[in-house]
Amino acid sequence: MSRRILQICPHDVSPFGELCHRYELAAQSLGIEMTTVFLGPTEGTAEVPERVSYLNLDDLADTTAIRRGLAGLSRETWDMVICHRYRPYWAIARSPLADNLCVVVAHEFGLMARRQRRWNRRLFASKMHFAGVSPQVAEELRAGPKQEPIVLPNVLDVPASAAGLLSRSDALAALELPEGPLTVGVVGRIHYKKRPKLSAEAFARFAQKTSNSRLVFLGGGDTRELPQADNIFYLGQIPQAQKYFRAFDVLLHPVQIEAFGMVVLEAMYAGVPVVTLPQGGPRYVLDELGVYPSEDSPQGFADALMKAVELDRDKLLQQGRLRIDQHFSIAALARSLDHVLTAYRPR
Numbered sequence: 001m002s003r004r005i006l007q008i009c010p011h012d013v014s015p016f017g018e019l020c021h022r023y024e025l026a027a028q029s030l031g032i033e034m035t036t037v038f039l040g041p042t043e044g045t046a047e048v049p050e051r052v053s054y055l056n057l058d059d060l061a062d063t064t065a066i067r068r069g070l071a072g073l074s075r076e077t078w079d080m081v082i083c084h085r086y087r088p089y090w091a092i093a094r095s096p097l098a099d100n101l102c103v104v105v106a107h108e109f110g111l112m113a114r115r116q117r118r119w120n121r122r123l124f125a126s127k128m129h130f131a132g133v134s135p136q137v138a139e140e141l142r143a144g145p146k147q148e149p150i151v152l153p154n155v156l157d158v159p160a161s162a163a164g165l166l167s168r169s170d171a172l173a174a175l176e177l178p179e180g181p182l183t184v185g186v187v188g189r190i191h192y193k194k195r196p197k198l199s200a201e202a203f204a205r206f207a208q209k210t211s212n213s214r215l216v217f218l219g220g221g222d223t224r225e226l227p228q229a230d231n232i233f234y235l236g237q238i239p240q241a242q243k244y245f246r247a248f249d250v251l252l253h254p255v256q257i258e259a260f261g262m263v264v265l266e267a268m269y270a271g272v273p274v275v276t277l278p279q280g281g282p283r284y285v286l287d288e289l290g291v292y293p294s295e296d297s298p299q300g301f302a303d304a305l306m307k308a309v310e311l312d313r314d315k316l317l318q319q320g321r322l323r324i325d326q327h328f329s330i331a332a333l334a335r336s337l338d339h340v341l342t343a344y345r346p347r
Helices: 016-029 063-069 086-092 115-124 135-141 158-164 168-174 196-209 241-247 262-270 280-289 298-308 313-327 330-343
Strands: 004-009 033-038 052-054 080-084 102-106 129-132 182-187 213-218 232-234 250-253 274-276
Touching: 004 016, 004 086, 016 033, 016 080, 016 330, 063 086, 080 086, 080 330, 086 102, 102 135, 129 135, 135 280, 158 241, 158 262, 168 241, 182 196, 182 241, 196 213, 196 250, 196 298, 213 241, 241 262, 250 262, 250 298, 262 274, 262 280, 262 313, 274 280, 274 298, 280 313, 313 330
Parallel strands: 004 033, 004 080, 033 052, 080 102, 102 129, 182 213, 182 250, 213 232, 250 274
Antiparallel strands: none
């Protein structure tokens, strides 16, 4: 009888539809059949698993409705049940699904920050295992000093990424940007946590020494309080933004607290230098390939931008692709899943 994994995720909103598909590909490479359930309705995400169903729940806080929707699957035996984020975990913690090997994947810091959640973990779900998308997140979830932190990182589907990545000229044309200026990219929703003002301030200092340059934001959000200038472009939300990364000479990513950093991983695959803080998920993804500011300030990031544009792009691309193959590919995720299935299988 073939092995079977059930994965449950709140929704297929990007990047979760894509990530669940990549889990499915990793399982298939091991000869494992994976079934995916999204609790909410589809958001029309292009890349989702093949074996997928939707509970179409309007209220994802209704754990009773979730358990009811999963009742049929609860009567089946699974080699592993994967819960992405908190809501699926708490819904099944007191259901028959919890009798299987269950792994809860935290995609952010603070999954168990609330006292009630920690209490519930001890009381109802002590036998469940917790994984983080980076070692830092996994360490935060470790129940005791002798417990091994489980890391299940986000990964790329390398063949799909290769097929979708546009050349620099094609990417610029698609974004309706003229050839010529050195381009600093910022990718992600425009939100204060992403620190867009710091990006603009750092770029202004960088541009004083690099006159033929521009700053390009890819991401939706309110830009009214951000600087408006001829060399700053706010292009809004761009679907599948990773396709256009070769339009950038450097990616600026000043986020302070981030569990992983999918944008950083996609930039590394495209061979684009990344300027970011040396901590959390981005540091885990990039390791020595990142360009890190000496201080967390506009000037610190401006100086790091100057260093980044001087890097050998061909060498960076080669090293980045090797790092992805080793740590952030479908094959790497498959190895991690196989380890969990072997090391944590109920005796």
